[in-house]
Amino acid sequence: xxxxxxxxxxxxxxxxxxxxxxxxxxLTPITRPDAQFLDLPxxxxxxxxxxxxxxxxxxxxxxxxDLTPGAHALGKRATRGWSLHLDAQAVAHPVQVVHVxxxxxxxxxxxxxxxxxxxxxxxxxxxxxGWSNRNTRIRLGKAARLMRAVRMTQGAGFVTLRDEAxxxxxxxLIGTMLAAGDQGVRIDAAxxxxxxxxxxxxxxxxxxxxxxxxxxxxxxxxxxxxGQSHQLWRAVAADQSQASLAAAVEVARHAQKTDGExxxxxxxxxxxxxxxxxxxxxxFADDVKCAHGATVGELDARALFYMASRGIPAPxxxxxxxxxxxxxxxxRIADETVRAAFAAxxxxxxxxxx
Amino acid sequence: MLKIENLHAEIDxxxxxxGLSLEVNAGEIHAIMGPNGAGKSxxxxxxxxxxxxxxxxxxxxxxxEDLLEKEPHERAAAGVFxxxxxxxxxxxxxxxxxLRESLNAQRTSRGxxxxxxxxxxxxxRAQADALGLQQDMLKRPxxxxxxxxxxxRNEMVQMGIIxxxxxxxxxxxxxxxxxxxxxxxxxxxxIMRKPTKAVLLITHYQRLLDYVQPDRxxxxxxxxxxxxxxxxxxxxxxxxxxxxxxx
Numbered sequence: 160x161x162x163x164x165x166x167x168x169x170x171x172x173x174x175x176x177x178x179x180x181x182x183x184x185x186l187t188p189i190t191r192p193d194a195q196f197l198d199l200p201x202x203x204x205x206x207x208x209x210x211x212x213x214x215x216x217x218x219x220x221x222x223x224x225d226l227t228p229g230a231h232a233l234g235k236r237a238t239r240g241w242s243l244h245l246d247a248q249a250v251a252h253p254v255q256v257v258h259v260x261x262x263x264x265x266x267x268x269x270x271x272x273x274x275x276x277x278x279x280x281x282x283x284x285x286x287x288x289g290w291s292n293r294n295t296r297i298r299l300g301k302a303a304r305l306m307r308a309v310r311m312t313q314g315a316g317f318v319t320l321r322d323e324a325x326x327x328x329x330x331x332l333i334g335t336m337l338a339a340g341d342q343g344v345r346i347d348a349a350x351x352x353x354x355x356x357x358x359x360x361x362x363x364x365x366x367x368x369x370x371x372x373x374x375x376x377x378x379x380x381x382x383x384x385x386g387q388s389h390q391l392w393r394a395v396a397a398d399q400s401q402a403s404l405a406a407a408v409e410v411a412r413h414a415q416k417t418d419g420e421x422x423x424x425x426x427x428x429x430x431x432x433x434x435x436x437x438x439x440x441x442x443f444a445d446d447v448k449c450a451h452g453a454t455v456g457e458l459d460a461r462a463l464f465y466m467a468s469r470g471i472p473a474p475x476x477x478x479x480x481x482x483x484x485x486x487x488x489x490x491r492i493a494d495e496t497v498r499a500a501f502a503a504x505x506x507x508x509x510x511x512x513x
Numbered sequence: 514m515l516k517i518e519n520l521h522a523e524i525d526x527x528x529x530x531x532g533l534s535l536e537v538n539a540g541e542i543h544a545i546m547g548p549n550g551a552g553k554s555x556x557x558x559x560x561x562x563x564x565x566x567x568x569x570x571x572x573x574x575x576x577x578e579d580l581l582e583k584e585p586h587e588r589a590a591a592g593v594f595x596x597x598x599x600x601x602x603x604x605x606x607x608x609x610x611x612l613r614e615s616l617n618a619q620r621t622s623r624g625x626x627x628x629x630x631x632x633x634x635x636x637x638r639a640q641a642d643a644l645g646l647q648q649d650m651l652k653r654p655x656x657x658x659x660x661x662x663x664x665x666r667n668e669m670v671q672m673g674i675i676x677x678x679x680x681x682x683x684x685x686x687x688x689x690x691x692x693x694x695x696x697x698x699x700x701x702x703x704i705m706r707k708p709t710k711a712v713l714l715i716t717h718y719q720r721l722l723d724y725v726q727p728d729r730x731x732x733x734x735x736x737x738x739x740x741x742x743x744x745x746x747x748x749x750x751x752x753x754x755x756x757x758x759x760x
Contacts (some may be wrong), residue, residue, distance in 0.1 A: 460564070465601040468561045469615035469671065470589035470622070479614065483605025483654075 164232050171347075174403035174435055176317070176372035179343035183290035183317035188262035192287050192314070197500055199282070201252025204241055208289070209258075209265030211241075220244075220251055226268040226296075233347060234294030234321035240268035245277040247300075253280040253494070260289035260316060269295040273303035273330075281307045282497050285340070288315035295322045299330035301354065308335045308492050309363075310501055313342035321347045328354030328383075335492050336363030336375070337501050339508040344373035352379070352386040352414075362391035362422075364488040366508045367400035367432075374403035374435075381414040381444075388418075393488045394425040395481055396432035397512045407439035410447050417447040425455035426484050428477075428512065477513045482506060514539045514711045515560075515580075515679060520571035522559045529555040531736030532571070537679075537729075542705070542712040544722055544747060547733035548755040553715045554598060556733070557683040560713075561595035562588055575679065589615070590622040592678030594671075596685050598715075600664040603655035608667065611655045612637060612674050619675065640673035644700050645693075661688030669700040680705055681713045686721035698724025719751040732758060 162181055165172045196203045202219035205212040211223050222242050228235045245251055258267065273279055277300070285291055291313070299305055311318045324332055338344040344367075350359050365373040379388045394402035408419040425434030436453040458480050466476035485505050492498040515537040522530040529552045537543050547553050558566045560573065562585035573580040580588060603611065617627035628636070637651055646666045656664050665685055672680055682701070686694055702725060705712045714727060722730075722744065730746040731738045732755070740746065740758060750758050 459601070459603075461601045462603050464561075464563050464585060465597065465603070466611070466615070467585035468563075468589055468595045468597075469611070469675065470586050470619035471614050472586045472618060473584075475614065475618065476586075479606055479611075480603070483603070486605055 171376055171405075174372070174374045174401070174405070175345055176343050179372055180290055180317045180319065183315070183343065184264035186262045186289050186316050189288050191259060191261050194257045194259045194284070194286055196255050196257060197282065197496055199253045199255060199494075199496055202254040204254070204256045205259065206256065206267055207259045208261055208263065209267050219254070221254055226270055228268065229294060229296070229323070231294065231321050231323070231347070233292055233319050233345070234268075234323070236292055237266035237268035237294035242270040242272070243279060243281070244272045245274055245279060247274040248276045249274070250277070251279045253282060256281070256283045258283065258285045258291055258293075260285070260287035260291045260313060262289045264290040264292065266292045266294070269293065271295070271305060272298045273305060274300045276302050278304040279306075280494060281305070283307075283309040285311045285313050285318050287313055290317045290319070292319045293321065295320065297322065297324035297332065299325070299332060300327045302329040303327065304331045306333045306493055308497050308501060310337040310339065310504055311342060311344055312340040312504055315341055317343040319345045319347070322350070324348070324350045324359070325353050326351065326357035326359060329356045330354060331358040332361065333491060333493070334361040335489065335501070337489065337505060338365045338367065338373050339504040341369065341371065343371050346375040346377065348375070348377040350377070350379045350388075352381045352383060352388065355383045356385040357383070358386070359388040360391070360491055362389065362488055362491065364393045364395070364485045364505060365402045365404070366395045366485070366505065366512070367402045368397035368512050370399050372401045372403070374405070376405045378407040378409060379419070380409040380411070381417045381419065382411045384413065384415045384417070386414060386417050389420045391420070391422045391488055391491070392424070393485050394434050395428060395485060395509075396425065396434050397428040399431045401433040401435070403435035403437075405437040405439070407441065408449055410442040410444045410449070412443040414444050415446045417444060417449070419447070419449040421451040423453040424484070426481065427455065427457050428481070474510075474513045478506070478509045481509050481513070514576060515713070516574045518572050520559070520573065521569045522555060523567050523569055524555065524565060528569070529736055530559065533733070533737055535731065535738060537711045537713060539711055540708040541728045542714060542725060543729045543731060544714045544716060544727040545731050545733050546716055546747060546750055551733045552736045553733055554683055557595055557681045557715055560593065560681050561585055586618065587622070590619045594675055594677035594680040596668045596672060596680060596682040598684040598687065600656050600668055602657045604657050606655055608651045608653060608655050609634070609637060612671060615671070616675055636674055637670070640670045643673065643703070644669050645696050646670050662690060662693045665689055665697060666693065669697055669704070673700065673704050676704065678709065679711050681715065683715045684717060685714070686716055686718065694721065695724055701725045719747045722747050
């Protein structure tokens with residue numbers, strides 16, 4: 160298939176694994192893997208190769224149908240999918256979406272629109288093999304709150320996410336991504352704090368091994384004053400893999416008193432692996448606080464020996480240290496069931512990679 | 514219990530231990546004293562199996578087994594405990610989790626049943642109390658934000674929980690004030706002064722030996738034991754200095 164994607168000569172795509180996406184789309188069919196929902200109340204949506212499995216789903220307030228695709232190079236391929244609209248002051252049960260891929264490519268769009276003073280929680284899980292492409296549009300009204308957690312645990316292939324979010328006055332978005340499978344990943348996000356006092360946390364952990372490439376390319380734009388944003392990303396790269404974290408903060412001229420934080424940290428499990436970090440600040444206002452940190456390193460050999468000297472075997476010691484490294488990013492998930500599930504996925508990945 | 518014969522060891526090609534021999538029997542506490550750079554810490558690390566410390570000749574047997582054949586975590590399971598001069602900070606891993614993992618890894622490798630969370634907590638709290646370490650420090654990340662003295666007490670709490678047969682304590686007295694020194698000294702006596710156990714105290718000064726009476730004192734200089742004697746040797750060193758005594 161022709162991908163028709165921007166070239167890696169374009170800065171926002173410089174670390175994108177276009178070959179990996181094409182290869183994932185060409186993966187031969189596999190038997191449909193088991194997919195489990197977490198033990199949470201609320202809507203449960205099962206998409207198999209991008210098509211809703213009615214019998215296995217329970218929609219609650221969620222609708223499924225055609226959506227406007229938008230213009231993004233990846234996102235525009237998804238023209239159909241699910242949407243959640245909450246009217247003012249409505250309270251929704253969590254929405255779980257499980258995406259199963261059995262080879263080839265599949266595309267799903269989503270729209271989450273929360274009106275004034277509403278709150279929602281969305282948990283998405285990717286399993287299987289193939290290229291799974293998602294286009295998610297989020298619009299949060301005044302003081303609306305969305306907690307969204309996405310885990311990518313495919314056994315092969317590629318997951319691409321395009322998220323576009325617009326936050327109204329005092330709205331809050333907490334997005335946590337975890338890549339803990341054997342797939343390539345591109346997380347491509349544009350988040351705009353369009354109302355005063357918006358709050359955005361958008362981050363997660365990319366765990367990559369073999370020759371896989373995973374990346375995030377996230378841009379948070381503060382358009383109005385008194386906003387807060389935190390982009391906390393952790394990348395763990397093993398073997399010959401490559402993890403890239405590109406996170407940008409843009410502060411508009413009158414978005415005074417903005418508080419922006421970027422924390423990008425990479426951990427190399429092997430010296431053959433690569434971590435690229437690119438924190439970017441574009442600040443046009445003069446009264447802002449933007450902290451940013453970017454570091455790449457290896458596991459602390461002193462800590463490993465200290466743990467060994469207490470009886471902890473090397474693989475376990477490495478797993479504990481790596482887990483601690485990743486924990487920051489996953490601790491942002493507020494729901495205990497969801498957090499535990501994500502932590503267990505990360506643990507399982509780490510135990511097998513070390 | 515521990516028998517070191519003609520031990521030669523090097524770091525980055527530089528020979529530090531140059532034919533060190535030492536025997537420690539069960540029920541004994543030995544002190545190793547010596548000037549800076551004599552190889553005291555190297556001896557501790559070689560016994561613990563720290564990567565980068567290469568043994569080029571000689572042997573170390575522990576309870577009749579070749580210690581050098583074992584990985585560091587296997588040495589721990591065999592009963593060897595290394596108390597660090599500079600305990601390492603491990604952000605993100607709580608003291609409780611670290612210690613429970615340590616103890617249970619050792620127990621599992623010895624074919625014993627791992628302790629449950631509740632059993633472990635009871636044990637950890639008792640040891641922390643005995644060493645005057647505040648309970649909330651058990652929940653904090655390992656050694657992170659601990660003062661020098663707290664780190665050393667934490668080492669002793671770990672020793673109390675792990676209950677090893679043999680402890681190598683590398684400058685456990687450094688960074689301790691007088692009160693802490695007494696508490697740590699009492700801890701060493703309480704945990705290790707038993708007929709089935711032994712201790713190698715690596716120290717620079719006599720002062721810890723006021724609280725922990727050694728059975729034997731050795732002077733380590735330039736990679737070898739140059740003198741051995743009873744507790745009186747430590748006083749002699751304190752009075753006359755290493756240059757005089759070790760020569």
